[in-house]
Amino acid sequence: MPHFHNAKNSQRMSDSQGFGATRSGRHFLQVPGPTNVPDRVLLAMARPTMDHRSAAFSELTLEILPRLQKVFNATGPAIMFPSSATGAWEASIVNTLSPGDKVLMFDSGVFAGNWKTIAERYGLDIDLVACDWRVGVDPNVIEDKLKADTGHAIKAVMVVHNETSTGITNAIADARAAIDAASHPALYLVDAVSSGGSIEIRHDDWKIDVIVTGSQKGLMLPPGLSFNIVSEKALAMSESSRLPCSYWDWRDMVKANETGFFPYTPATNLMYGLLEALKMMEAEGMAAIYARHARHGEATRRALAAWGVENFCTVPEKSSNTVTAVKMPDGHNADELRKIISDRFDMSLGAGLGPLAGNVFRIGHLGDFNDLTLLGTLAGVEMGLSLAGVPANSGGVAAAMQYLAETAN
Amino acid sequence: MPHFHNAKNSQRMSDSQGFGATRSGRHFLQVPGPTNVPDRVLLAMARPTMDHRSAAFSELTLEILPRLQKVFNATGPAIMFPSSATGAWEASIVNTLSPGDKVLMFDSGVFAGNWKTIAERYGLDIDLVACDWRVGVDPNVIEDKLKADTGHAIKAVMVVHNETSTGITNAIADARAAIDAASHPALYLVDAVSSGGSIEIRHDDWKIDVIVTGSQKGLMLPPGLSFNIVSEKALAMSESSRLPCSYWDWRDMVKANETGFFPYTPATNLMYGLLEALKMMEAEGMAAIYARHARHGEATRRALAAWGVENFCTVPEKSSNTVTAVKMPDGHNADELRKIISDRFDMSLGAGLGPLAGNVFRIGHLGDFNDLTLLGTLAGVEMGLSLAGVPANSGGVAAAMQYLAETAN
């Protein structure tokens, strides 16, 4: 299983949504992130860059941080790095752990695997729990493992909330309950990269120690910012952690953030966009945002059912509301389908990653999104399936329309 | 029949695509203009305003004008006003005619009627030909009228190419043939507001004397620029016309344009956008643009047929490829339908105008547009019909998908 995304697969794509493209109309960017960035956010980012040591900049920071906490239902510090979410994974490790520390991780998908690679590179002792990628993480295993760890050798339990490669949303509250049931002091680290801002995650209530997330999914920004939402317990660990840590050091951040500043130059213009996105989220309301994603997830699944194609996720209640991974019928290649859809209908869909390459494609339905864009998306898939000769019924769009019409308000 | 658009109808709308709106996802702006302006064009317009008397500005103008001529297949001057297209209607009259001049006009729709109002206000003697609004202009009438006018009292034949209120594309080449058949010297003035840049119009080949058009439809710009494309014959008339004429004076324009300048301050930033839009059209190619609009028009008509609702246009070969007017079944109100679609699905559709208010709604499918956006649009209509209790079959989106898939390339 490759640790990083396979550029070669990507290269096979001949889509032209791109940079200097001249196709008519708006490209459908339906990968599961980066998501479609609202115009308001893009234009906010085009404001002149400012002095990051000015009082006005400090005000900007102090407008952002409390709103971020609110999105994650957290009272602990929200820490923001100029980096991709991969950096925030690293930050979650280097601030809290020490060389040789034992951690419990799950082989639940490609991104879980990428996080594990970082842990390996930092010399952690990984207890990797095998999972059925079509099922995801089993909280009972956590309870069993932690109960068996009477010596408290396990320092952290690391779970991916929404596995972007498989379209599975793991039960983070249940995993917390499992840790509690074992009365184990391990830290609880959660990757919420493709759930944050779209699927509910309760930092305080679920006693999560570190949430890892990024800007380019539910937060509706371009890539370039990543986040750790940190508990007091995790923050305290950063005092004793013995992994080398500089860029990612929470302590420098927390201290400087108090007055609205940063220990090094922050990504000013992305922060302009972030504040705009957070204001949009505030206006829509988090409950409405979750409901919207749930409704679009369900509409997508109804389309799959009508087409007679398989959701890669086999556990209905764990089907992701932000991304649906579709299993190709045997003998049919997902990348060929994606190429047809890209060439004919100017839509980007997510490739199958790692061992799923060719066998799965992924539909992103998260971020700044609405019913008609979803239906255009599903129409592109339905036409693509037909053109690619993939055995599938028509009627997926019709099923989604029926559900969306019934539930519109 | 009111001369101007009915604000009261508009006000009944409660759509919120608007200015400070916070609905998730991109608004579907499917009125038949203003059309969806490409990001490239919007961002081009955000460049700093420049000195309109500088050499650099002159270069900008001289990049634009020949490209405009090409779009309209014209060798005569393309004249550009900072105004809405209503101003370009006025310019077509005041530059070429004199008080009391007889003109042949057609009561073929609301916009034909608006043009007539201007002619009235300038004291022209209008021979208004009654038309069936669902059929449009009959070229035979032109031939008959002109043959009967042996004294050449008729100074101009004024026809709307694509009547935005009815979704009918009149046969401009046939009307030219009719004028020729009568060997009549009348000027030939054509409103191409909602066809220009989307449906072929051949200024030179069809010996059109003045094309009237605007920026906010096929040219993919915001409103604020209007155009006259002028023949040598029309330009010569501007020397002897006795209607008062200042802002709209072609002669000042043509003279200043020679060196890339204008007789008064031009709308600089809209011109930035115009050049960008013209470059996009050049890249796509006019033949491809026409074919794209024809294909989307046909897909829309197939959806109507599947729904079992009536195209307001009753002459298949005159169905517009840029806008489809849908006749509501008796007892159902188009504005109620549009309100439902706007409220539930965040899509703007065109209202029925003038006497068609409530009886017709209009789907714009022109400008910067593609298959999946069309399918999202049609899905919004199909769901809306269902929610509004309008008697209609489902299957319109499916019919459009089938056609689009078959013809995709």
Place this chain on the structure above:
Amino acid sequence: MPHFHNAKNSQRMSDSQGFGATRSGRHFLQVPGPTNVPDRVLLAMARPTMDHRSAAFSELTLEILPRLQKVFNATGPAIMFPSSATGAWEASIVNTLSPGDKVLMFDSGVFAGNWKTIAERYGLDIDLVACDWRVGVDPNVIEDKLKADTGHAIKAVMVVHNETSTGITNAIADARAAIDAASHPALYLVDAVSSGGSIEIRHDDWKIDVIVTGSQKGLMLPPGLSFNIVSEKALAMSESSRLPCSYWDWRDMVKANETGFFPYTPATNLMYGLLEALKMMEAEGMAAIYARHARHGEATRRALAAWGVENFCTVPEKSSNTVTAVKMPDGHNADELRKIISDRFDMSLGAGLGPLAGNVFRIGHLGDFNDLTLLGTLAGVEMGLSLAGVPANSGGVAAAMQYLAETAN
């Protein structure tokens, strides 16, 4: 005296601030309009174009119109055209006057002359008062002329507030007093194109019947919108005026504007920018804006004095606070100087227009502007004078700095 701007002069410029220019740093656009458009306004204009018949659009209009009235201290309607200010001149005439009406106009500069040309084209009977262009309009002449007009043949007195070609601000309140002293019922039409939003003008208090202005000066927008601010008396005249009038018809506008709509498609995206600009003006406050312009006008005049070059305006209290016209010493050509400044320092200055070509250059110091940009501007002039071999002292920038430092707060 030519009626329109001389494109040939402009062409002689080889400045390269332009469209695709690659010079480092920000171009200094110091013509007296278009002015430097704030980034906030440019980015507001880049928002997606909206349906101009939607409720949301109506809200936009109704946010704009009262703010416009406030800028002009008016209770009567503020009417907005998609056009350059030249169109608003025309509108002021065709809505209020009838063929052959006698009007009192002043040969006080190039733009006064351009307005006169429109009046001529509409067949008005113009009593043109000769003026010393370096002195401007004498209110006593108005009083004398109106007193002599016992039969009230004069239907309108038409004065330019701030003559952009000469840098002279005529005394609009005094001219009003002169009309009152004559107890004459003539309408009072005022061109405030380069004063509106920068130099105080009191529509109601000074009983102005029509203010004519445009978007690209003190209102800090790109060109493309123009305005009439209208008294009840003027509006009533529009009922009986017998000049042909359609695009410019106030009555259609006022009626549609009541509900936030327009009789024809408005320039939506420029309106986005206008609201943003009006909000900025509101935040700064009109009194502060006037004081700022007065301070920058004075600093500029102190620089002229220190250089020992002549202000074209010879009446100190009439020196414009938005534009300073500089008279070249004999034997030196303003366009050569401007070319040097453009080539070496990437700054656009205003040319001498009409009979002033070559003899005058103009420094715009209005709109979105501040002390350091003014000093950069004056530095460009001071260096240019030296490089062009124009006899002038150094020390102009120093004089301006001293004044600005003394008056900074």
Place this chain on the structure above:
Amino acid sequence: MPHFHNAKNSQRMSDSQGFGATRSGRHFLQVPGPTNVPDRVLLAMARPTMDHRSAAFSELTLEILPRLQKVFNATGPAIMFPSSATGAWEASIVNTLSPGDKVLMFDSGVFAGNWKTIAERYGLDIDLVACDWRVGVDPNVIEDKLKADTGHAIKAVMVVHNETSTGITNAIADARAAIDAASHPALYLVDAVSSGGSIEIRHDDWKIDVIVTGSQKGLMLPPGLSFNIVSEKALAMSESSRLPCSYWDWRDMVKANETGFFPYTPATNLMYGLLEALKMMEAEGMAAIYARHARHGEATRRALAAWGVENFCTVPEKSSNTVTAVKMPDGHNADELRKIISDRFDMSLGAGLGPLAGNVFRIGHLGDFNDLTLLGTLAGVEMGLSLAGVPANSGGVAAAMQYLAETAN
């Protein structure tokens, strides 16, 4: 000496250039980075975010990387991180060194010190050479130290090219010559954060192993991207380095970059801006860019001389062409001066950092910049000195004007 920037100092500023500020005119952002980002770059960044695994994205990357190499006169890989330049410092260390490795560093300023802190945190054995901060790095010391290191314990020589806190440009070619004179195999790591793209640096010719730089200075972008330009020798070291390394791993990058992709999600929209900036640099030409910075540096120094204030840099030939640090006369506080200038003239200047707080202020004159903006900047300083009661002559702006006029072309 504090390791990171002092937020408290920053907070003392009350400048209001900021986010929602409503001051008229354009803020003068004359800190030594972030620099003024050109409109072209800001608008390029506002384009829709794209799929970073598409062929079109690959093309974007492959347009950028060779241009970056050219700016640094390098044939080795240019590596780009979504991070601030602080991250690229860390990357230069973790890719090449191992725990306990000895490195030669210089206490030549605040940023040299920040780099050292990272080295400490990674457990390197630092031979820190004391420097006079007003003089900078002495290449002779390098030669002596390396000659003395006959066992080749020193693994890297780490020098800051342009020390942003002191305004000193160290002689990177001379330092290379010193290493060569000692025939020592140590790696040569150079911080070019505030010189890259503005002051010549020759990666290949000077046998630099790693250049560290960031986006927000000479590259004219907002902050958020950082760079390592890497030699084959350094790249080979990354195979054997034993510091933990994941996010910063060059090997993942170099491999993925070959086909235009990245090992994790790149900062797409900043890359749009980067390509635009690189095209602007290409158009101006690197030699012209260096000459422009040298000319502006000299003009600034002439202003200082005329004012009679001290350049913090005491070695004329090492005075930086991108930033000038001004030493305050005894008894006068730089932050008070900066506050006056910010409040009255809306200009941000750089604070004195670390031990220089209050004693130094810094003028940035780099990036997208021109003569008139420099003169506005110097005018703001000259007026500020006067208002703050700092003993200084007038005449600085005049001296700069004279020099700029003499050397303009």
